[in-house]
Amino acid sequence: MPESIDAIVFYLSAIVAVVCSAVIVTRKNPVYSAVFMVLFFIAWALNFLILRAPFLAVIQVLVYGGAIMVLYLFVIMLLNLKPEEIKEEVTTQRKVLSAIASVGLFILLAWAIRTSPKVNDAPILSNSFLPDTPAVTEAGSLEAIAMELFEEHGLAFELTSILILIAIIGAIYLTKKGKALSHDGTHTG
Amino acid sequence: MPEFFLPLLTPILVFGAIMSLVPMLVLGERRIAAAIQDRVGPNRVGPNGLFQPLADVVKLLFKEEIVPAGVDKWMYFLAPALAFLPAAFAFTTIPVGRGVQIADLNMGVLFAITVTSLGVYGISLGGWSSNNKFALLGGLRSNAQVISYEICMGLALIGVLMVSNFFYDVEAGQTAAVVSSGGIVELQSGSIFNWNIFKQPLGFLIFYIAAFAENNRLPFDLPECEAELVGGFHTEYSSMKFAMFFLGEYIAMVTMSALTVTLYLGGWDPGFSLPEGFLGTLISIGAFVVKVLILLFIYIWVRWTLPRFRYDQLMGLGWKVLIPLALFNIFITAVVCLLMG
Amino acid sequence: MTTSTASPPETQQTQAPTGEKKKSTGFKFKTYIPAVITGLWNTFKHILKLDGHKTFTLNYPEEKLPVKKGYRGEHRLKKDELGREKCVACFMCQTVCPSVCIRIIAEEAPWEDRDKRPAVFEIDMLRCIYCGMCEEACPCDAIELTETYNVVATNRHAKVYDKDRLLSN
Known part of the structure; x- marks a missing residue:
């Protein structure tokens, strides 16, 4: 029974995700692309749920759907470009090139996933869905992810946060560049 | 017996309850205002104005539905639903009584926070x-405001999770999972002083202020802002579509309050030990309500x-005051947890 | 508290250096919380009607404000001891009326003590501005303004009061 529900959810979310991605790249109006991107993230979060990784699912929607896409939408709405204002011609040459690039990326990813030792070690993925054994549920739990993140990949995690910190400082510097700051921190010009 | 049909009955x-609470809330707001x-408020329809919400709904239903020229049809029709659904959806994980949770x-x-954060799409797309x-300015303001205050909210939440985790480790008898809302409430039950508001007073303040901003309520109702933006994001909405926005705002208020109660005020815990069985469940629901x-x-x-706050004051409060305070709160919590454990 | 940055630098700059606006820059206002609590306590007193606050609303149709002395409401034509209208159709009120809302047609009076009486005496209440000048102009104290103010009608013709209506007012 759980397997069949998994299958239904998987196929539904997969269809929604594929249709959404098609819509994202074909719409002229960027607002529609943004909205369907959110829908895509939600459908994708369902996939994480099937893989028994609820934390990833929730964080996916929270960070991408709730924060990043809101920011994107903010910028899109702020610019509010009409379709006729975007004078960008998409030539056949470019279309072919991008098609080749995406197919190449897909093949690369598929190959990487298939040959990954972790995936190959994982139990029966090809013809059935995940069994609800404790090992499977625990692998996607918050505790397991936290241990992976802060114990095993602690250094990488800290380096990433330093990178983000640098980016934040850079962004603040860039916005303040034009205006000279006086000693007490107030704007003078 | 109740445990048997609760799964079906609870949703x-x-x-x-939420849907019937909202009209009462509207009436309550008008009466309290x-x-x-020093006025009386609506007191004509029914005894003491009790049926006023009904009259309001009938009025809204029969109003002319105006679709202005030049709107983006799909999004215009989608937005009210988007504003309304997430808030109602977030209630699924909130424990409304002992063992009563959808x-x-x-x-x-995290799920509740996630779903409420999606509510901004309705407003900004509308x-x-x-x-x-x-309307566009209102939507933009809502976007920026929600992003800013969601960060405060998330950071305040970290304090709660740290505290819960701390007490989870100490009291070995607890069986709760820490990030689940049911577990957080269970860890707060027993005595009033187990409530997280006493362990996280600063966090509670930050969370509650952020909740006001998330719900676009005064003093942070800049997306609506009658004084300068006419009606903000719902300027062009009328009739039932406007009512949907209205409903969404009030349901979001109920959800946010329920979430605050769950996280900081002990959820369904009435402050004393509950009797076993159905009576205890009823008392717990009553306490929650x-x-x-x-x-x-x-x-x-x-x-x-x-x-109302000015827009730069709003952003200043969010980024320069609440976020540093929330980080400070996490720091203090971590230090205290380290010293005590 | 770490909330010293609560008000943005722009506002600090615009404030007068003489210190006359000191009230809004003090600690209490910068941290928001004490000021907010003061305000909340203030409104709470209004909810509970403490400190002598009271509800000002009048439940209108049931309760009414007492009409002030000298209030100018709808007109009335007076009658004398014999039940006849006092009006002698002298046209003084019609002449003085600034909004031209009085229409009088005179006829010969059947009584000994006066020559004329109004056959038609109409006041268009929708035009009337209730200035009371007709009352002042009347030489025989025949018209006056009553304290009635809440009479409604469902059409415009009903608001043109004829003689009988004015006499019965």
Whole structure:
């Protein structure tokens, strides 16, 4: 029974995700692309749920759907470009090139996933869905992810946060560049 | 016996309760606002004005539905639903009584925060699709505001999770999973002083202020802002579509209050040990409802007390005050947890 | 508290250096919380009607404000001891009326003590501005303004009061 529900959810979310991605790249109006991107993230979060990784699912929607896409939408709405204002011609040459690039990326990813030792070690993925054994549920739990993140990949995690910190400082510097700051921190010009 | 049909009954009862609470909330808001301004408020329809919400709904239903020229049809029709659904959806993981919860998800708290954060799409898309400058400005403001205050909210939440985790380790008898909302409430039950508000007073303050901003309530109702933006994002909406926005705002208020109660005020815990069985469940539901109503009263009370923030003040408060304070709160919590454990 | 940055630098700059606006820059206002609590307590007193606050609303149709002395409401034509209208159709009120809302047609009076009486005496209440000049102009104290103010009608013709209506007012 759980397997069949998994299958239904998987196929539904997969269809929604594929249709959404098609819509994202074909719409002229960027607002529609943004909205369907959110829908895509939600459908994708369902996939994480099937893989028994609820934390990833929730964080996916929270960070991408709730924060990043809101920011994107903010910028899109702020610019509010009409379709006729975007004078960008998409030539056949470019279309072919991008098609080749995406197919190449897909093949690369598929190959990487298939040959990954972790995936190959994982139990029966090809013809059935995940069994609800404790090992499977625990692998996607918050505790397991936290241990992976802060114990095993602690250094990488800290380096990433330093990178983000640098980016934040850079962004603040860039916005303040034009205006000279006086000693007490107030704007003078 | 109750445990047997609760799974089926709970969703119906909870959503029914929310949907019937909202009209009462509207009436309550009008009456309390009137009391604050030394007026009487609506008292004509039914006994003491009790059927006023019904009259309001009938009025809204029969109003002319106006679709302005130049709107983006799809988004214009989609936006009210988007504003309304997430807020109602977030209630699934909130425990309304002992053992009465639609779904005790493993990531209950995160789920609730996630779903409420999606509510901003309704507002911003409604503002954008209306083809109106005021509406667009309202939608933009809502976007920026929600992003800013969601960070405060998340950081305040970290404090709660740290505290819960700390007490989870100490009291070995607890069986709760820490990030699930049911577990957080269970860890707070027993005595009033187990409530997280006493362990996280600063966190509670930050969370509650951020909740006001998330719900676009005064003093942070800049997306609506009658004084400068006419009606903000819902300027061009009329009739039932406007009512959907209205409903969404009030349901979001109920959800946010319920979430605050769950995280900081002990959820369904009445402050004393509950009797076993059905009676205990009923008392726990009552305690939860009373707490939510008190928070809703504070929402209304604050709205009719404080003036609106200016936009730069709003952003300054969010980024320069609340986020550093929330980080400070996490720091203090971590230090105390280290020293005590 | 770490909330010293609560008000943005722009506002600090615009404030007068003489210190006359000191009230809004003090600690209490910068941290928001004490000021907010003061305000909340203030409105709470209004809710509970403490400190002598009271509800000002009048439940209108049931309760009414007492009409002030000298209030100018709808007109009335007076009658004398014999039940006849006092009006002698002298046209003084019609002449003085600034909004031209009085229409009089005179006829010969059947009584000994006067020559004329109004056959038609109409006041268009929709035009009338209730200035009371007709009352002042009347030489025989025949018209006056009553304290009635809440009479409604469902069409415009009903608001043109004829003689009988004015006599019965």
